[in-house]
Amino acid sequence: MTALIGPGAVKRLQSALDPRSLADPVTQLPPSGGSARPGSQAIIQLAQSVAAMSQATFTTALTxxxxxxxxxxxxxxxxxxxxxxxxxxxxxxxxxxxxxxxxxxxxxxxxxxxxxxxxxxxxxxxx
The missing domain is CATH 1.10.10 (Arc Repressor Mutant, subunit A)
Incomplete structure (x- = not known):
């Protein structure tokens, strides 16, 4: 987890939490078709899991x-x-x-x- 923390990691995580980027994680790849920056896939996966947890935890009302x-x-x-x-x-x-x-x-x-x-x-x- 410490490998993800660095300069700009918070901005990357916030942009990864943007609903538009969560809908299609492929948009995080460079337009040239090359590989993504090291660690960016891990950030995307972390953001998706955080978004999934928050939906299950906070938006689901109990009857x-x-x-x-x-x-x-x-x-x-x-x-x-x-x-x-x-x-x-x-x-x-x-x-x-x-x-x-x-x-x-x-x-x-x-x-x-x-x-x-x-x-x-x-x-x-x-x-």
């Missing part, structure tokens, strides 16, 4: 059914964070907190507020 199916997992994750003695501010930044909060906002009668769950877990572990 309520998917959130409900993973409720036990989110509670377990919060339990682990409480066991690790994380502060409530740190836990509020976690994925499990946001997912539990989403469930509570959508179905407040069925799912407790994550803050309430945090204090229940904290009390259970302290006793």
């Amino acid at each position: 309520i059914g998917e959130l409900e199916a993973n409720y036990a997992l989110y509670c377990k994750a919060m339990r682990i964070l409480v066991l690790e003695e994380k502060t409530i501010q740190q836990i509020r930044r976690s994925v499990c907190w946001h997912r539990l909060e989403c469930l509570h906002q959508c179905l407040p009668r069925q799912y407790k507020n994550p803050e309430h769950l945090y204090f229940l877990l904290k009390r259970e572990l302290n006793s």
Whole structure:
């Protein structure tokens, strides 16, 4: 990975992340038909994998059914964070907190507020 870092590497990575260049990675080749600069193919592959990860991670919204199916997992994750003695501010930044909060906002009668769950877990572990 350190071979990719150098002068202009950030600009190359930003230009490789441009959606127009991701659609056709061949455009990164020189017009003369010769070989590309050393490392440019690796930058293109890195940019494509970053773009694929960001699409899967940030643009795919979970349904309520998917959130409900993973409720036990989110509670377990919060339990682990409480066991690790994380502060409530740190836990509020976690994925499990946001997912539990989403469930509570959508179905407040069925799912407790994550803050309430945090204090229940904290009390259970302290006793």
